[in-house]
Amino acid sequence: MQFGIFSVGDVTTDPTNGRTPTENERIKAMVTIALKAEEVGLDVFATGEHHNPPFVPSSPTTMLGYIAARTERLQLSTATTLITTNDPVKIAEDFAMLQHLADGRVDVMLGRGNTGPVYPWFGQDIRQGIPLAVENYALLHKLWREDVVDWEGRFRTPLQGFTSTPRPLDGVPPFVWHGSIRSPEIAEQAAYYGDGFFANHIFWPKEHFMRLISLYRQRYAHYGHGTPEQAVVGLGGQVFMRKNSQDAVREFRPYFDVAPVYGHGPSLEEFMAETPLTVGSPQQVIDRTLEFREFFGDYQRQLFLMDHAGLPLKTVLEQLDLLGEEVVPVLRKEFAKDRPAGVPDAPTHASLLAARNDSAPVGA
Amino acid sequence: MKLVVVTAGLTQPSSTRLLGDRLAEAVAQRAEVEVSVIELRDLAVDIANNFVTGFANARLRAAIEAVTEADALVAVTPIFSGSYSGLFKSFFDVIDNTALAGKPVLIAATGGTARHSLALEHALRPLFAYLRAVVVPTAVYAASEDWGGGRDAFTDGLGERIARAAQELADLLLRRAPRGPEPEAEVVPFEQQLAALRLVE
DSSP, X not given: OEEEEEEOOBOOOXXXXXXXXXXXXXXXXXXXXXXXXXXXXXXXXXXXXXXXXXXXXXXXXXXXXXXXHTOSSOXXXXXXXXXXXXXXXXXXXXXXXXHHHTXXXXXXXXXXXXXXXXXXXXXXXGGGHHHHHHHHHHHHHHHHHOSSEEEBOSSSOOEEEEOOSSOOGGGOOOEEEEXXXXXXXXXXXXXXXXXXXXXXXXXXXXXXHHHXXXXXXXXXXXXXXXXXXXSOEEEOOBEEEOSSHHHHHHHHHHHXXXXXXXXXXXXXXXXXXXXXXXEEOHHHHHHHHHHHHHHHOSOSEEEEBOSOXXXXXXXXXXXHHHXXXXXXXXXXXXXXXXXXXXXXXXXXXXXXXXXXXXXXXXXX | OEEEEXXXXXXXXXXXXXXXXXXXXXXXXXXXXXXXXXXXXXXXXXXXXXXXXXXXXXXXXXXXXXXXXXXXXXXXXXEETTEEOHHHHHHHHHSOTXXXXXXXXXXXXXXXXXXXXXXXXXXXXXXXXXXXOEEOSOOEEEEGGGGSOOOBTTBOXXXXXXXXXXXXXXXXXXXXXXXXXXXXXXXXXXHHHHHHTTOBO
């Protein structure tokens, strides 16, 4: 099982001192956070992609390429890459390039974006969100698997004899996760291709995500990729910890109360009861996270949101120390217990390459 | 059959709630219904939180489910600034826009003066038309004076109007075919999604 963090990359004023980081500080902070993730033994760093203030990460492969150069083991991913408004040809090329630079430590999570206007900004129509995700991914999938592509679709200019370069590292395309907050069509898409499905699992009640994941698991089996239990599932989560749970609540509350997304709404206590947010001791975070398996089945990847709502970098780094030292080692041990034999690990470049070589004809 | 009264009255006791109760009683005399009442005042903060967070908490979810599963609704609001109250509208804003489709609805309102009575026709009826509910022809407005005499040579009294609206709702309920359980959400098979795009392979 993989553990990691995902960042939205918001520039938010720290409500406790009124200080707003500059874009430069926030970008550098994201890099520092990613490096820290590797240092404390986490497996994955994923960045969002946004094209509107107050978010900084508009260019994920640039950032991930830089992080790749400064890390050894960390798996680099996105949360999410916009399959709707990016040209699939550019996604194919950018992530193949990143794969080469990072020696395969790359996967990608596809999604549809956080704001309506992002569609017209890139010449698209939000009412075509799902068809764009379907068609663009069909092309991306082909570009990574066929050296020469002829293509004609509804949304982009046709391609004749096109080769996207560089070719994926070792001929193995990056593993793809499909992220969705509300669309069964995307769960269906992930199932059809035998790709992973990621439920962001923050800010909303779990029941909502349970329906999507259960649909994905059933359809994964329907399309013959394995049993429902073998489907590749990722979950988000949001936590804030201190050794003493009252200290965690006291320190996090001012950030919670005015946070983008949910601030000025329910109390911290109500929000913790209604959504997967956990604010408390490392033990409370361990207990709550272990429950996820009861609701969603054994799964492959757990990403935590740690760096939003104006939390200062120093605090986030302390959180990562707690996560890496006290929480994740216990989670690794506990999740490994009673894990049925057939449940796979999250695919990596090495595992995909090995699978490909196993299935290749002898002497080929 | 389940009849749900949604009332946006704010005071306690509330004449809006009273009107809702009178209407529900009148319907119950004409059709076999099990009545439950949703006081939006009790859900005001939950409704506001739904706007902020994007999801309904457990208490609000229960109210939304009751309305969605109802066989008919009585929807009552005070008239504020010439229209339904903001709380009343907010509740119907956070409900799925198909939840009321085909559902018989009796609309009613209260106000300090009879001059605002057409707000029912100009504000509530279009709202429920948008939600594709089946709104009965008689909408019941109760001004302060209606709780006394309120009758004149040209208008029925409140009692008669309540009876007429209740009969209209009961007639719709009696003709309503029993509803089976909601079908499971259908998945559009992926081949069909691809085919709809007519990709040239």
